[in-house]
Amino acid sequence: xxxxxxxxxxxxxxxxxxxxxxxxxxxxxxxxxxxxxxxxxxxxxxxxxxxxxxxxxxxxxxxxxxxxxxxxxxxxxxxxxxxxxxxxxxxxxxxxxxxxxxxxxxxxxxxxxxxxxxxxxxxxxxxxxxxxxxxxxxxxxxxxxxxxxxxxxxxxxxxxxxxxxxxxxxxxxxxxxxxxxxxxxxxxxxxxxxxxxxxxxxxxxxxxxxxxxxxxxxxxxxxxxxxxxxxxxxxxxxxxxxxxxxxxxx
Amino acid sequence: xxxxxxxxxxxxxxxxxxxxxxxxxxxxxxxxxxxxxxxxxxxxxxxxxxxxxxxxxxxxxxxxxxxxxxxxxxxxxxxxxxxxxxxxxxxxxxxxxxxxxxxxxxxxxxxxxxxxxxxxxxxxxxxxxxxxxxxxxxxxxxxxxxxxxxxxxxxxxxxxxxxxxxxxxxxxxxxxxxxxxxxxxxxxxxxxxxxxxxxxxxxxxxxxxxxxxxxxxxxxxxxxxxxxxxxxxxxxxxxxxxxxxxxxxx
DNA sequence: TTTGATTGAATTACTATTCAGTCATGCGCG
DNA sequence: CGCGCATGACTGAATAGTAATTCAATCAAA
Numbered sequence: 001x002x003x004x005x006x007x008x009x010x011x012x013x014x015x016x017x018x019x020x021x022x023x024x025x026x027x028x029x030x031x032x033x034x035x036x037x038x039x040x041x042x043x044x045x046x047x048x049x050x051x052x053x054x055x056x057x058x059x060x061x062x063x064x065x066x067x068x069x070x071x072x073x074x075x076x077x078x079x080x081x082x083x084x085x086x087x088x089x090x091x092x093x094x095x096x097x098x099x100x101x102x103x104x105x106x107x108x109x110x111x112x113x114x115x116x117x118x119x120x121x122x123x124x125x126x127x128x129x130x131x132x133x134x135x136x137x138x139x140x141x142x143x144x145x146x147x148x149x150x151x152x153x154x155x156x157x158x159x160x161x162x163x164x165x166x167x168x169x170x171x172x173x174x175x176x177x178x179x180x181x182x183x184x185x186x187x188x189x190x191x192x193x194x195x196x197x198x199x200x201x202x203x204x205x206x207x208x209x210x211x212x213x214x215x216x217x218x219x220x221x222x223x224x225x226x227x228x229x230x231x232x233x234x235x236x237x238x239x240x241x242x243x244x245x246x247x248x249x250x
Numbered sequence: 251x252x253x254x255x256x257x258x259x260x261x262x263x264x265x266x267x268x269x270x271x272x273x274x275x276x277x278x279x280x281x282x283x284x285x286x287x288x289x290x291x292x293x294x295x296x297x298x299x300x301x302x303x304x305x306x307x308x309x310x311x312x313x314x315x316x317x318x319x320x321x322x323x324x325x326x327x328x329x330x331x332x333x334x335x336x337x338x339x340x341x342x343x344x345x346x347x348x349x350x351x352x353x354x355x356x357x358x359x360x361x362x363x364x365x366x367x368x369x370x371x372x373x374x375x376x377x378x379x380x381x382x383x384x385x386x387x388x389x390x391x392x393x394x395x396x397x398x399x400x401x402x403x404x405x406x407x408x409x410x411x412x413x414x415x416x417x418x419x420x421x422x423x424x425x426x427x428x429x430x431x432x433x434x435x436x437x438x439x440x441x442x443x444x445x446x447x448x449x450x451x452x453x454x455x456x457x458x459x460x461x462x463x464x465x466x467x468x469x470x471x472x473x474x475x476x477x478x479x480x481x482x483x484x485x486x487x488x489x490x491x492x493x494x495x496x497x498x499x500x
Numbered sequence: 501t502t503t504g505a506t507t508g509a510a511t512t513a514c515t516a517t518t519c520a521g522t523c524a525t526g527c528g529c530g
Numbered sequence: 531c532g533c534g535c536a537t538g539a540c541t542g543a544a545t546a547g548t549a550a551t552t553c554a555a556t557c558a559a560a
Contacts, residue, residue, distance in 0.1 A: 027526095031539095032539080035539095050387070051383070051384060051387040052303075053302075053303055053384060054387070056514090056515060056516085057515075057516060057517085058515075058516090066540075066541090067540060067541040067542055068515095068516090068517085068541085068542065068543095069517085069518075069519080069540070069541060069542065070539080070540055070541075071517095072516095072517070072518080073538095073539065073540075077516075077517075078515095078516065078517095127387070130383040130387075133301070133380045134301065134303060134384075137300075137301045137304075137377070137380075142447050143447070148447070175461075175465050176461055178444070178448075178458075178461075179441075179461050179462050179465050180465075181444075182437050182440050182441035182444060182462055183433065183436075183437040183440075183441075183462075183465070183466060183469070185440055186433075186436035186437040186438070186439060186440025186441060187432050187433040187436040187437055188436070189436055189439075189440060190432050190435055190436025190439060190440075191429075191432035191433075191436060194428070194431075194432060197392050197393065197398070198428075208428075211425075211426055211428075211429050212429050212432055212433075215425050215429045215430075215433070216433060219433070219469050277559095281505095282505080285505095306548085306549060306550085307549075307550060307551085308549075308550095316506075316507090317506060317507040317508055318507085318508065318509095318550090318551085319506070319507060319508065319509095319551085319552075319553080320505080320506055320507075321551095322550095322551070322552080323504095323505065323506075327550075327551075328549095328550065328551095
């Protein structure tokens with residue numbers, strides 16, 4: 001946990017974002033914080049493997065090494081605990097995404113990184129994301145929910161990337177950023193799910209990811225798979241005419 | 251329910267796919283079937299509005315107009331009932347998708363229809379789809395699950411469309427169909443969710459859908475988002491030529 | 501009359517949550 | 531310096547509420 005390669009994509013556990021992480025400190029405060037971390041880590045694991053409904057407070061307590069009741073001094077209830085887990089997840093996801101993007105130069109490598117980073121994280125902790133609908137349903141004013149804000153902050157990394165890419169001329173077109181966002185994250189989320197279902201071997205999954213990311217990035221950077229030059233499109237049209245004419249011959 | 255416009259996109263309720271629907275028949279068999287339909291309809295409504303966890307068997311029974319215990323003569327348990335609802339949903343979704351595609355000529359209009367059809371259905375009955383993760387988690391061999399098969403049959407409509415489009419030269423490139431599928435359905439699912447959260451007005455949501463679908467179809471067909479270009483006009487001409495040729499064939 | 505569907509009150513299971521009691525820490529005071 | 535108390539953390543058995551599920555009794559069609 002101490003010497004983390006700065007460039008890695010995965011979201012190692014534990015939220016040591018704040019405080020100077022004095023590993024030796026043993027004050028009351030620090031122990032409380034450690035415990036909170038342990039509970040969140042346990043929650044992440046249990047929720048990820050069992051899903052919100054099947055996960056029980058008892059499981060989480062046991063895994064965190066505390067009594068059932070202790071959970072309630074840290075989180076008001078199961079719902080709040082799950083939200084805590086998600087908040088921690090988003091915090092790490094956003095931080096590593098930002099960092100990775102800042103470390104690259106070109107729009108293409110940045111986009112490529114962000115795509116891989118997202119789909120990889122999703123695949124590793126799919127269960128976390130799947131709790132979102134359960135927690136937010138029956139919430140008419142979702143825009144006031146903290147989770148909405150966390151997600152917004154996260155996707156802002158993408159939005160900024162697109163705007164910068166446009167400003168520098170790397171990304172053609174002027175489609176609504178929201179549309180590109182839907183396509184980008186939607187494809188990655190769906191791709192993560194289907195790859196996990198389809199391929200059991202890790203190597204196969206990696207290939208799935210590469211294929212999808214390459215195509216997706218190409219579509220966004222290239223303004224469409226076949227850049228849509230007039231000549232290209234005319235050629236496609238000519239092909240169709242020829243095929244149609246063939247029918248006439250028969 | 252009797253005189254349904256053939257061209258509509260929405261998935262009217264009730265699964266009258268099979269049997270000649272003798273509205274007057276009053277045999278034991280027919281009443282049993284009617285009751286099953288009522289239960290599925292009630293389940294669909296309750297699950298959609300409350301989500302799997304908050305929906306109770308009592309609610310569904312009340313809404314279906316039967317006693318709690320009756321549900322168990324039709325479905326083994328809550329899980330099976332939810333699966334029944336999903337199966338019915340997929341059956342209708344697939345049927346209307348196929349029908350709509352078959353009713354159009356060009357690859358572009360077919361793809362456009364399929365995209366709108368999908369996102370519209372999702373937006374209307376989002377809760378149904380969100381039950382999937384809950385029901386399938388803890389299922390290591392998902393590929394053996396019936397729901398997997400239903401989904402596969404549904405997306406096959408897209409796969410066929412892409413292959414046909416390629417054969418006729420409408421769709422350039424030779425990227426893995428699975429990749430296009432991830433992008434297509436992923437973007438639509440994600441777009442449905444974010445539009446529902448973002449826009450409360452129905453008109454705004456409609457605009458969201460149009461923007462996303464146009465862009466997405468453009469990306470796959472390769473035409474880009476631009477409209478009214480020379481190429482578009484040529485394509486329109488070709489459509490007319492093809493239709494004219496059909497008439498010649500007859 | 502038989503047979504299968506239907507009923508809904510009773511049962512069962514499960515778990516989130518509470519709380520009275522225990523414990524440990526760190527601080528103030530002798 | 532060391533002692534004991536006040537404070538807050540921690541414990542886990544008991545509670546409480548919720549629904550899923552069962553089943554003996556009833557009903558209605560064939």
